[in-house]
Amino acid sequence: MKRTLLLMLSALVIGGALLAFSFTPATLPVDALPKVHVPEAHPPADMRLYAIEAGKMLSQAAFAYRGGHFSEARTFGMGGILVKHPQGALLFDTGFGKDVDEHFKTIPALMRATSRYEKEPTVAAQLHAAGIEPSALKAVILTHAHWDHVSGLADLPGAPVWVDDQERSFIKYGDDASALIRSFGDLPYRVYNFPSGPYLGFDKSYDVFGDGSVVLVPASGHTPGSIIAFIATPDGKRYALVGDLVWQTEGIELPAERPWISRQLVDWDDERVRALIVHMHKLKAAMPDLVIVPAHDRRVWDALPHLSDAR
Ligand SMILES: [Zn+2]
Numbered sequence: 001m002k003r004t005l006l007l008m009l010s011a012l013v014i015g016g017a018l019l020a021f022s023f024t025p026a027t028l029p030v031d032a033l034p035k036v037h038v039p040e041a042h043p044p045a046d047m048r049l050y051a052i053e054a055g056k057m058l059s060q061a062a063f064a065y066r067g068g069h070f071s072e073a074r075t076f077g078m079g080g081i082l083v084k085h086p087q088g089a090l091l092f093d094t095g096f097g098k099d100v101d102e103h104f105k106t107i108p109a110l111m112r113a114t115s116r117y118e119k120e121p122t123v124a125a126q127l128h129a130a131g132i133e134p135s136a137l138k139a140v141i142l143t144h145a146h147w148d149h150v151s152g153l154a155d156l157p158g159a160p161v162w163v164d165d166q167e168r169s170f171i172k173y174g175d176d177a178s179a180l181i182r183s184f185g186d187l188p189y190r191v192y193n194f195p196s197g198p199y200l201g202f203d204k205s206y207d208v209f210g211d212g213s214v215v216l217v218p219a220s221g222h223t224p225g226s227i228i229a230f231i232a233t234p235d236g237k238r239y240a241l242v243g244d245l246v247w248q249t250e251g252i253e254l255p256a257e258r259p260w261i262s263r264q265l266v267d268w269d270d271e272r273v274r275a276l277i278v279h280m281h282k283l284k285a286a287m288p289d290l291v292i293v294p295a296h297d298r299r300v301w302d303a304l305p306h307l308s309d310a311r
Pocket of ligand 1: 144146222244266
């Protein structure tokens with residue numbers, strides 16, 4: 001009896017210490033800044049980038065990055081980024097779809113218990129309002145296949161879904177983290193490679209339109225086949241859609257990883273995530289005008305052009 005009590009007590013102490021350590025502020029070490037050659041881009045004059053906000057989760061900064069406070073509420077936005085290009089429209093991720101209540105039931109119990117979400121008009125509804133039907137999309141490009149990025153896919157029947165081969169395997173054979181998209185069955189997948197050579201410190205890339213306006217690079221870490229999309233628009237702006245490499249901008253700014261408990265819930269390979277965070281931190285230092293767009297930082301999304309405002 002005494003032994004059981006002692007065991008329970010030590011488990012509590014160790015668990016508590018781990019949790020406390022998990023939330024301790026800690027920035028990742030950054031070595032010398034690289035000499036960055038910014039590749040040329042020739043985006044066509046009528047290319048546009050729009051944010052489509054579609055759902056929210058309510059959380060705290062403490063869960064987003066080490067050093068974030070529990071007292072600081074944070075909105076984790078959901079949604080898609082639409083890139084209208086004369087060669088075709090690309091949609092990056094899809095936010096919460098119309099069946100989000102059903103989809104939410106498929107996520108791990110601990111995550112369900114600690115999350116609260118709110119709906120917003122779906123990506124499909126906002127595209128429709130702008131006169132864009134799913135059949136008009138050249139591709140839905142997933143930064144990765146987690147449920148909150150693919151929920152809206154169910155509302156976009158027939159739209160080609162682009163993933164790299166590692167994410168395709170994760171969708172086919174992954175654990176609970178890819179269960180939702182697996183449940184959608186045989187979508188019109190297109191698996192792409194990275195034939196376009198080194199790009200901003202990544203050893204390979206995929207220049208989608210051949211004009212440098214949309215360049216995908218492999219960013220394996222959060223999931224096996226996560227990607228980062230670099231986008232150059234005709235107004236001279238450059239964006240990096242970093243998916244869930246970090247949840248909030250501070251992750252790149254500090255730089256800081258997610259706290260331990262969040263990493264256990266969502267990350268596939270902590271070490272790779274850390275290395276990529278540091279790389280993006282250094283890139284941002286070398287290219288101060290680069291707009292880092294974490295998939296869930298609503299503050300960043302609010303500052304982007306919105307499809308709902310486009311006329
Ligand atoms: Zn994710």
